[in-house]
Amino acid sequence: MSENTAEQLATKQRDISVAEFFERNRHLLGFDNKRKALLTVVKEAVDNAIDACEEAKKLPEINIQIIDMGNDRYRIIIEDNGPGIVKKQIPNIFAKLLYGSKFHTMKQARGQQGIGISAAVLYAQLTTGRPAKIWSKISIGKPAHYYELHIDTQSNKPEILKDEETEWKEDTGVKIELDIEANYQKGDQSVDSYLKQTAIANPHVTIIYTNPKAEQFIFARASEQLPKEPTEIKPHPYGVEIGILIKMLKATEARTIQSFLTNEFSRVGAGTAKEICDKAGLFTNMKPKDLQLPHVEKLIEGIKSTKIIAPSTDCITPIGDQLLEAGLRKEIPAEFYISVSRSPTVYKGIPFVIETALAYGGDQPGDKTVRLLRFANRVPLLYQQGSCASTKAVTQTNWRSYGLSQSQNSLPVGSLTIVVSLVSVWPPFTSEAKEAIAHYDEIIKEMKLALQEAGRKLGAYVNKKRKIAVQQERVSIFENYIPEVASALSNLSGIGKQNIQEAMKSMLEKNKEYIQAHKESHKVEKTEKQDKEDQIKLGGFDE
Amino acid sequence: MNKKAKESLENLGKDLVKKILAKKPPILDVPIRSLSNVNYDEKTQTLQLGEKTSERNFFNVSHSKKFLQTLEVAAVSKGLIEDNKNTSLRDVFYMIKRTIPNTKTNIVDEQTESDSAIEDLEAITGLSRELLHINAKASGMVSGKVIIEDLGDSIDWSKMGSGGWAIPSNVENITFKKVDANYVLYMEKDAVWQRLHQDKFWEKNKCIIISSQGQTTRGIRRLLQRLSQEYKLPIYVLADFDPWGFYIYSVIKYGSINLAHMSNEMTLTEARFLGITAEDIENYDLKKHLIAFKEVDIKRIKQLQNYDWFKDHKGWQNQFKKMLAMKAKAEIQALSSRGLSFISEKYLPEKIKKGEYLE
Numbered sequence: 001m002s003e004n005t006a007e008q009l010a011t012k013q014r015d016i017s018v019a020e021f022f023e024r025n026r027h028l029l030g031f032d033n034k035r036k037a038l039l040t041v042v043k044e045a046v047d048n049a050i051d052a053c054e055e056a057k058k059l060p061e062i063n064i065q066i067i068d069m070g071n072d073r074y075r076i077i078i079e080d081n082g083p084g085i086v087k088k089q090i091p092n093i094f095a096k097l098l099y100g101s102k103f104h105t106m107k108q109a110r111g112q113q114g115i116g117i118s119a120a121v122l123y124a125q126l127t128t129g130r131p132a133k134i135w136s137k138i139s140i141g142k143p144a145h146y147y148e149l150h151i152d153t154q155s156n157k158p159e160i161l162k163d164e165e166t167e168w169k170e171d172t173g174v175k176i177e178l179d180i181e182a183n184y185q186k187g188d189q190s191v192d193s194y195l196k197q198t199a200i201a202n203p204h205v206t207i208i209y210t211n212p213k214a215e216q217f218i219f220a221r222a223s224e225q226l227p228k229e230p231t232e233i234k235p236h237p238y239g240v241e242i243g244i245l246i247k248m249l250k251a252t253e254a255r256t257i258q259s260f261l262t263n264e265f266s267r268v269g270a271g272t273a274k275e276i277c278d279k280a281g282l283f284t285n286m287k288p289k290d291l292q293l294p295h296v297e298k299l300i301e302g303i304k305s306t307k308i309i310a311p312s313t314d315c316i317t318p319i320g321d322q323l324l325e326a327g328l329r330k331e332i333p334a335e336f337y338i339s340v341s342r343s344p345t346v347y348k349g350i351p352f353v354i355e356t357a358l359a360y361g362g363d364q365p366g367d368k369t370v371r372l373l374r375f376a377n378r379v380p381l382l383y384q385q386g387s388c389a390s391t392k393a394v395t396q397t398n399w400r401s402y403g404l405s406q407s408q409n410s411l412p413v414g415s416l417t418i419v420v421s422l423v424s425v426w427p428p429f430t431s432e433a434k435e436a437i438a439h440y441d442e443i444i445k446e447m448k449l450a451l452q453e454a455g456r457k458l459g460a461y462v463n464k465k466r467k468i469a470v471q472q473e474r475v476s477i478f479e480n481y482i483p484e485v486a487s488a489l490s491n492l493s494g495i496g497k498q499n500i501q502e503a504m505k506s507m508l509e510k511n512k513e514y515i516q517a518h519k520e521s522h523k524v525e526k527t528e529k530q531d532k533e534d535q536i537k538l539g540g541f542d543e
Numbered sequence: 544m545n546k547k548a549k550e551s552l553e554n555l556g557k558d559l560v561k562k563i564l565a566k567k568p569p570i571l572d573v574p575i576r577s578l579s580n581v582n583y584d585e586k587t588q589t590l591q592l593g594e595k596t597s598e599r600n601f602f603n604v605s606h607s608k609k610f611l612q613t614l615e616v617a618a619v620s621k622g623l624i625e626d627n628k629n630t631s632l633r634d635v636f637y638m639i640k641r642t643i644p645n646t647k648t649n650i651v652d653e654q655t656e657s658d659s660a661i662e663d664l665e666a667i668t669g670l671s672r673e674l675l676h677i678n679a680k681a682s683g684m685v686s687g688k689v690i691i692e693d694l695g696d697s698i699d700w701s702k703m704g705s706g707g708w709a710i711p712s713n714v715e716n717i718t719f720k721k722v723d724a725n726y727v728l729y730m731e732k733d734a735v736w737q738r739l740h741q742d743k744f745w746e747k748n749k750c751i752i753i754s755s756q757g758q759t760t761r762g763i764r765r766l767l768q769r770l771s772q773e774y775k776l777p778i779y780v781l782a783d784f785d786p787w788g789f790y791i792y793s794v795i796k797y798g799s800i801n802l803a804h805m806s807n808e809m810t811l812t813e814a815r816f817l818g819i820t821a822e823d824i825e826n827y828d829l830k831k832h833l834i835a836f837k838e839v840d841i842k843r844i845k846q847l848q849n850y851d852w853f854k855d856h857k858g859w860q861n862q863f864k865k866m867l868a869m870k871a872k873a874e875i876q877a878l879s880s881r882g883l884s885f886i887s888e889k890y891l892p893e894k895i896k897k898g899e900y901l902e
Binding site: 473474477478480481483484485488489490491492493494495499500503504506507508 | 552553555556557559560563564566568569601602604607608610611614615617618621622643644645646648650
């Protein structure tokens, strides 16, 4: 799939206009329909805003406003408190497709292809003809810059309609205003839901959101702690596929296999490189470009049989079990929360971390399928739930043993929200639309382990709760029956009702001795029942 | 007023209160009235309740309601005894039916629940329903040259017009003044009884004829037992040639599972099965009037074959075998094919004279 990225499509086809490119690829870019277009525009702007704030080590505060202009037109205004953008970069970032620095680096980030925000600008231009309006301010002393931009659809270059200095009350930050053709609906795939979920996975972010119905939501931050800054890393030898290894061998500048291994991979020193070569039966001084396919296969085997330290994990910043729980706690009212953060591991040499959190009970309906919230690098995934690895991991987990109901190969039913989050320098998606996590065995396995660990704790809680409920029900049965029994007994024995009732109540107080289920009696009751059934089978011969 | 019955109910209450005041769990020991606890006693030739009891502990959620139902019935019964009134099963149901305060639970929802509580009470106390002053509805007719006294009235069973005397569900309190009969003939079909009554069969043959409609009620069974025990009259049973008819006889003679705890008051070990038998079908040419067996009939006859009291009984096994071979059954009324009064003028006198019956 990655051979066909939108970028490559675009570079191959320089002679066609970006407008045409957009039309051809709108499904990959998230503009399939009007409803999704609204979400995509908000999503791209919010992702960029949070990334920018984090890079500048500022706690993000994002203000989002969507105004219904009538006739399926919406004005979207998004403002952040980030570092702002230097003047000369503004036109390129907003009005040139595929301009960006994030593509093909081994570093965890929200946006990946540098395609997002300029595509939103182009979409606005194509549907309403209105320019993008940008405000940016980079320091307190300096004035803000205001741009009105179009994209030249023939040359893929910014077309500057307005360029002014202006006053802006904030210290630093960026504000963007776009008019687009769109459709606003509530529901699981709405902007409302997207922002709520963003708040869950990013507990350090404050989001102030006014939707088209003029309802304002404030998702206040639950943590003052910025995520640790991710760093770039080289791939880890474990899990590197033969094809990638061949490409790397061709591209490397190293002169020997030993230096190739130490230079191009993380966690490989001279000693480890020598061990790999020894086990592969290759000379350490062979030239990488001379390696033939059989040699490469041997090299892969050498890697597999050598013990290599796990990849460095400072390149990824998991949300952290406590923060993920805090995020869930503030947005999903429930009675029981649990979160699990797994240790980093790798798929195809790429490190990743799986985290999961559960919110159980509260007002969540108990007779419906559980709510599954999926995240990749803290970005909520709202579409393609069915084809996502996390869905597979949830359906393959046996929730019945944790006190929920579940039919074969489906999501469990119960009063539960399940969060599955993947954080990685390069999250694998099923398609360029980045809507579902691809089915790698290593990823699904980690997800299942995380879900099982959380599930066991949930099961303990559910069982305990059930026991208490049964106990309470029993006590209330006895409380209500006691006066009836006391008055019948008083009638039979001639002893005062009050005495009997008090004695029975005090027995109930010291409950456990009496409220226990008498196993033997149950047995008798059961055989009694069985016998009754047998009797019926006899053919109703009796009176 | 039956003092013994009243005391027995009072003691039931006192025992439980004593346990409660001693902080011991209130438990009723209820004899289990089901197949697993009913045995055929060879010596008395009756079905008898076994030793097994089930503990009914109020402080056990699955018992609480039944525990309450049993006490409610006991309290109702005690009141009836004190007031010297009788009432029906249906009345008892309404007397204890109410919603428990603060709950949505009714003490009883259906009459089967109160009926079962009454049977439990019988088993716990050893008192029959009649002694508890609870009656079923009257169903059954009797006529014959007998004079009885019931509640101070003198009743002559030979002067009841076309209807006969309706047998009450409680026959404990009637006294026999004059019994002029050689035997008792009990039949499951009311229509047959009407025929015999119209033909003054009881007068011509010096007997008592009794009918029920289908199952033999407790009142009829007690009446049969009293006539048998107090006047040593042979009791003949006339029933259909089918598994049902055989079972009616079985219940009269050996008792039933549900009422095993009352076997001594109910069973009639001397009861004789007069007909219809497999031989009758031969001898009286009833073959044309057979009704084909259904699957369920075959199953029932096989069950009868395996009952402890029939297992080694050659006469009955012979009947079952022949019935299975015929794969058919016959009603008493099949005899009417030989003429309306064939049964009263020919069949019955002949059978009784020859002593053709099963025991």
